[in-house]
Amino acid sequence: MKALHIITGLGVGGAEQQLRLLLRHLPVHCDVVTLTNPGPVAEGLRADGVSVTHLAMNGNRDLAALPRLARLIRRGKYDLVHTHLYRACVYGRIAARMAGVRTTIATEHSLGERQIEGRPLTRGIRALYLRTEKLGSATVAVSATIADRLRNWGVPAQRIHLVPNGIDAESLRFDQGSRLATRAQLSIPAGAFVVGGVGRLVPGKRFELLVRAVAAIPDARLVLAGDGPERTALRTLARRLGAADRIRFLGECDALWDGPDRGVPAIPAVLSALDVFVSASEEESFGLAAIEALAAGLPVLHVSCPAIEDLPGALAPGAVRVAGRADALEAALRIQMSTEARRLQPPPVVSHYDIARSARSLLDVYARAVASTPSTDPTKK
Template identity: 45%
Template sequence: MRVLHVISAPGQGGAGHQLRLLVRGLPHDCEVVTLARAGMVTAAIRDGGTTVHELGTGRGAATIVGLRRLIRRGRFDVVHTHLYRACVQGRFAARLAGVRHIVATAYHLSEQLIEGRPASAGARALYLAGERAGQATIAVTPAVAGRLRAWGVPEARITVIPKALDPDEFRYDPVLRAVARARLGIEPGVPVIGGVGRLAHGGGFDHLIRAVGEVPGATLLLVGDGPARVALERLAGIEGVADRVRFAGAVGHVREMLCAMDVFASPPGSATAGLVVLEALAAGLPTIYATCPPLEELAAARSAVDGAHRLSARDPQSLPRALRTEVLCHQERHGSRLPPRSAGDRYCAKAMAAAVDRVYDRVTGR
């Protein structure tokens, strides 16, 4: 079966990495078309042997016409769209090209924002119009599924398939650790507390900057970029820890940065859906988190993961206290790494691909 994946911007919100893992695991002839300029994630998809088409940054009717032409030429059996713009334009184009089997994946939807942009009534109406052209919509979290239902997407069309990872991609490498620390100007023996995510206002990284001031001798490594970076750099200066905070910027893959860390923290307010916490566990890091649905499910089932500590929502001192404790434990282990841990097979890339393939089976009647 031939499947065309249409994605708006491969680097947005980790969707590109999810698509890379998906096409690698699907037992079909997959191709990808991106509606944005090529980036590191697109190159990784292409390096994996998948054909990648670049339609550029055009919008509106021209994009739909170009997609329709590509879909007809490729004679695809299924069109699978990813992210808002691709879900609108891609589903219309697939329908115009005569494709009967259309699937979409919704990653980030809220009442206020659609993937970082204001969620106007017109934007929601356009999304729903495109949704009626398809047959199934995959939500990456129960919250996204709830928003789809609130918008009017029929329950029967919605399937929740969580984001996933390949644990082997995050295994610890001391060589990568040394290279990353040398580039960042961090001495080998300095304990490093790390955070990963978009640096947005209200994203929680201000808590980490304030907390690191209460962890003597530790350096804070923030990986990611966004509109709040300048404000966070200014806050580090105000708190007197500017010399102990490193801003690594956006990276194509976080493995090297995770290798450079000794403790991982996902502070209150960070919007990661928990996947980055699972990546840190796979890298052998002790993790401190405010919200991580996969780990919360395990804790509720009394199957807590070793080395994962949930912060108290009512105690503002729980973050610096937990950081001090984990740094001390790291020193007592003489810097040795914890073994890789996971939240179970449900969040493995192979399970995600198998679940998506079952959706294809359902919509095609295979």
């Protein structure tokens, strides 16, 4: 089987890094096309031996990209096309049909109640999504919450397949040496109480709540791994609250130990340096960073996390749901500070989201989709 993965961009983000990790465990020949932004994850994929093509698409309405993409698909003689993220799903499904590839899978990573990929949902976005969804063979939801949202939108239940995001738990395991080295690199005292957050610095992630909560606790420090348009505003807020010297903005960090060296710690090293992880977003589609933190043995405070909430609470005893207010986060952090400093054992939820398990589930979706799609190529009959 030969598959082409089409994704909107390959900057550092959850869906992008999930694709790279997935391809390491998927026993299928896979190539990748990025419509825009061949960023750090493209470099990582190429280092893994994956062919990455940049389509150089010029905006959401660059219709000239469709025939270019269709020609690329046709030349590659792919058995199936797998799309990721909204723009790639729309253009990829149409281009696959133009190229004569009838088996098209789409993974829905970021569908919220009011947003998709951090942008407000509109009637037009929803209509275009549903119209092009009919061109595909199946839609993969990364959480039960997203599967429910797709059904509520009107996507037929038989076309929806639950394949959760996955993690490489072994690479995330807590390491004391890495903890000390990372703290030294970041000029953080070995005994300091350190709070952490990971993700794009965008309004929906609500990192300002972490800044406010940590600023109210004189002995706490905050490390934020990620970059985005809110970085300047968050720095300004930290200075205004008198906490700028206790808050570190790391910028983009690789999810994998062997990612491109950008002078900042990789996510596993960052997690080893923390004492508690916080996710303040009110609307998540999965919550991958929180699961990674649990794999590193961290207690997790979360406002919304389907990856945890869709499962029985006993599977994630180190996770605590908190109200989405700065004072509630502050109170929860003070409780964490008052407990004896210790590392938790990775809870059962971590093994539930093993990346190898996700790859096997996806391979089953591929096999069923290919088997149920009539071939239009007489040479394949």
